[in-house]
Amino acid sequence: MYPRDLKYTKEHEWIRVEGDEGTVGITHFAQKELGDIVFVELPEEGEEVVQGDSLAVIESVKAVSDVYSPISGTIIQVNQRLEDEPELINKDPYDEGWIVVIKIKDKDELEDLMSNEEYQELLEGEED
Amino acid sequence: MKKIIKKTPLNSVHKKSGAKMIEFGGWEMPVRYKGIIAEHNVTREKAGIFDVSHMGEILINGDKALDELQYLVTNDVSRLKKGQILYTPMCNNSGGVVDDVLIYCKKEREVYLLVVNAANTDKDFEWIKDNIHQENVNVVNISDKTGQISLQGPFAEKILQKVADYNLKNMKHFWFEEDIEIKGVKCLVSRTGYTGEDGFEIYIPWERTELIWNLLLEIGKDNGLEPCGLGARDTLRLEACLPLYGHELRENLTPVAAGLTRFVKLDKGDFLGKDAIEEELSKGPEYKLVAFEMLERGIPRSGYKIVKDDDEVGFVTSGSYSPTLRKNVGLGYVKTEAAKTGEEIHILIRNKKVKAKIVKKPFYNREV
Numbered sequence: 001m002y003p004r005d006l007k008y009t010k011e012h013e014w015i016r017v018e019g020d021e022g023t024v025g026i027t028h029f030a031q032k033e034l035g036d037i038v039f040v041e042l043p044e045e046g047e048e049v050v051q052g053d054s055l056a057v058i059e060s061v062k063a064v065s066d067v068y069s070p071i072s073g074t075i076i077q078v079n080q081r082l083e084d085e086p087e088l089i090n091k092d093p094y095d096e097g098w099i100v101v102i103k104i105k106d107k108d109e110l111e112d113l114m115s116n117e118e119y120q121e122l123l124e125g126e127e128d
Numbered sequence: 129m130k131k132i133i134k135k136t137p138l139n140s141v142h143k144k145s146g147a148k149m150i151e152f153g154g155w156e157m158p159v160r161y162k163g164i165i166a167e168h169n170v171t172r173e174k175a176g177i178f179d180v181s182h183m184g185e186i187l188i189n190g191d192k193a194l195d196e197l198q199y200l201v202t203n204d205v206s207r208l209k210k211g212q213i214l215y216t217p218m219c220n221n222s223g224g225v226v227d228d229v230l231i232y233c234k235k236e237r238e239v240y241l242l243v244v245n246a247a248n249t250d251k252d253f254e255w256i257k258d259n260i261h262q263e264n265v266n267v268v269n270i271s272d273k274t275g276q277i278s279l280q281g282p283f284a285e286k287i288l289q290k291v292a293d294y295n296l297k298n299m300k301h302f303w304f305e306e307d308i309e310i311k312g313v314k315c316l317v318s319r320t321g322y323t324g325e326d327g328f329e330i331y332i333p334w335e336r337t338e339l340i341w342n343l344l345l346e347i348g349k350d351n352g353l354e355p356c357g358l359g360a361r362d363t364l365r366l367e368a369c370l371p372l373y374g375h376e377l378r379e380n381l382t383p384v385a386a387g388l389t390r391f392v393k394l395d396k397g398d399f400l401g402k403d404a405i406e407e408e409l410s411k412g413p414e415y416k417l418v419a420f421e422m423l424e425r426g427i428p429r430s431g432y433k434i435v436k437d438d439d440e441v442g443f444v445t446s447g448s449y450s451p452t453l454r455k456n457v458g459l460g461y462v463k464t465e466a467a468k469t470g471e472e473i474h475i476l477i478r479n480k481k482v483k484a485k486i487v488k489k490p491f492y493n494r495e496v
Contacts, residue, residue: 035148035163035164036165038449038456041426059427061359061449062159062362
């Protein structure tokens with residue numbers, strides 16, 4: 001449920017780093033907490049983001065939730081499919097439900113993120 | 129002081145079945161089981177069962193009970209026959225809505241049951257006691273003794289008939305029957321609901337509520353019955369444009385503004401808020417409650433501003449993705465001059481103007 005090759009934030013985003021690019025989404029825990037996702041507000045390609053800034057907005061039937069950028073950089077791709085199929089995030093949060101690809105500005109920032117083990121420890125605390 | 133969150137008699141049942149729990153009106157309630165959209169759809173297409181034990185029940189009895197109620201609420205309670213139910217706003221002196229309630233007539237002129245919103249139960253109980261003139265009228269809050277289950281959807285009658293010792297075909301919309309036996313438990317059953325579907329509300333002694341819940345779920349399985357949470361209850365009532373207290377109904381807005389004038393009877397004698405409501409009717413309300421659907425991408429949410437051209441003309445009171453219409457819809461108050469069907473408005477979502485259109489109420493009407 002929490003792949004090893006990803007890095008995690010405490011706000012429940014994940015990033016998969018390949019070279020100097022990172023694909024970003026929200027975790028299984030986050031999609032489950034939100035419930036049926038019915039709307040995603042995506043950023044524009046070319047936008048600059050700073051680590052910790054709001055990157056996108058995800059709305060479930062009941063809740064409105066910000067997605068925070070795990071890393072600083074430039075958005076080079078957005079998952080346009082989510083406009084018509086926001087439920088992809090519920091169905092497949094780590095693959096088809098990806099949100100953006102970011103060209104990473106400073107790889108040192110990855111140090112601030114958690115491994116899958118650290119993230120799971122955090123969840124154990126939250127689920128109590 | 130630690131806040132006390134109340135629990136319904138089904139609290140542990142919900143938790144065991146993995147429902148996601150939230151706080152609502154001072155109660156710990158299930159917001160969803162499998163998912164809001166699935167629960168919404170099953171209620172429209174088959175049947176859904178809801179724990180609504182958080183609702184308040186207040187009993188009013190005495191020789192002059194009818195006279196007191198006529199003064200307390202805006203609708204005409206004298207029209208009720210034994211076994212009949214009335215929906216009515218209850219207003220303050222300035223015509224603002226204190227609560228919206230159902231009144232069940234248990235004995236004409238003398239005994240009435242008021243079903244009130246969970247978050248308002250204590251407020252209503254005090255309000256009623258403070259505004260009653262007669263000494264020999266008793267007001268009793270029986271909320272803590274009364275469990276309530278709502279069974280809604282096209283198969284509701286079929287399911288309940290399997291276990292109720294009463295021919296439900298004889299129960300009309302907004303009528304009820306006392307002492308219907310379900311598995312040996314005497315229940316009050318009414319043909320009412322808050323979903324826009326046919327359905328029943330079952331009032332059960334607190335400690336027997338779990339027994340009836342489990343029984344209905346078991347015998348309803350073949351008909352596709354599923355437990356549903358407050359999330360689906362909210363989307364269902366929104367599609368049917370049934371107002372929710374604290375959202376569409378507030379102490380500073382009248383039933384006239386809320387579009388509930390048909391539940392105000394000015395010819396029945398004096399009642400709380402009458403002068404203010406008459407004045408509002410004669411000069412027209414400043415704001416009117418309207419239904420709207422989004423024409424551009426975005427979900428309206430309670431509290432968002434409504435603008436027309438560049439002027440602020442109102443605010444959203446409820447909004448959601450509508451599973452039946454597969455559109456984003458909302459209710460909101462709009463200045464009367466802009467509150468016309470077909471009119472284009474904008475909802476301010478995260479500082480962006482998103483186009484919407486005022487439409488006729490309700491969004492959803494069941495085929496009869």
